[in-house]
Amino acid sequence: MWAYDGWIEITYVGSEVKDPERNVPRSIVLSTLIGMALYCLVTASFAYVLSPARMAASSLVASDAAQVTLGRAGAALVAVAILTATLGSNNGIVLTAARIPYAMARDGVLPRWLAAVHPRFLTPVPSLVVQGIIAIALTWISTEPSWKDTYSRLFTYVVLSEFVFYAMSCGAVLRLRHKAADLVRPYKTWGYPVTPIVFILFSLWLVINTAWEQPRDAVAGAALILAGLPIYFLRRGAVAR
Incomplete structure (x- = not known):
């Protein structure tokens, strides 16, 4: 699920996108379709070169496939390309994820200092710093003897927490359609209400x-989510006052 999860990132910077009513939905749909097509084609090519059984036994599928077709030099080039793509992915995550605490602070849900921006570059510096500290802390407490196990734990945290909030967000769509039927809605949900209900059920199943x-990692991920509740209730009380 991690491979297909980038579709939502554009919404975090929606206020900084030109013509968001047009470009945000197009970005979500096109990026998802292009990503699906690329992943399917790449996976099919790996299966053709290595066979499904060899793919399942390999921890470096892309590198092994390149070595079969291009030799050791090709395997090294593919490894470098994957590392470069990883840096690009991380760059996008750093760019977008920091906008979440920034927007929450701007709305008064989190401390106001998180809404501060750089006077010249207009980047949310405090949110970026806090995001980096949290990422370092999670990596440190999740470290396992094997790097694969460390990545697996971190992915479990991410997928578990994100899909909980995805389900809640879709539930909010259903609730608001009923509670605030007269609101202006520039974005239309295709197949409503079937599509959000199906997505909620899928998210809950996942x-x-x-x-x-992975019960141990799931409990840790749930604890991370619940750890934010005291801050939320404290800030909500402060905003109400």
């Missing part, structure tokens, strides 16, 4: 399956 398969 969370339950993850908790069943």
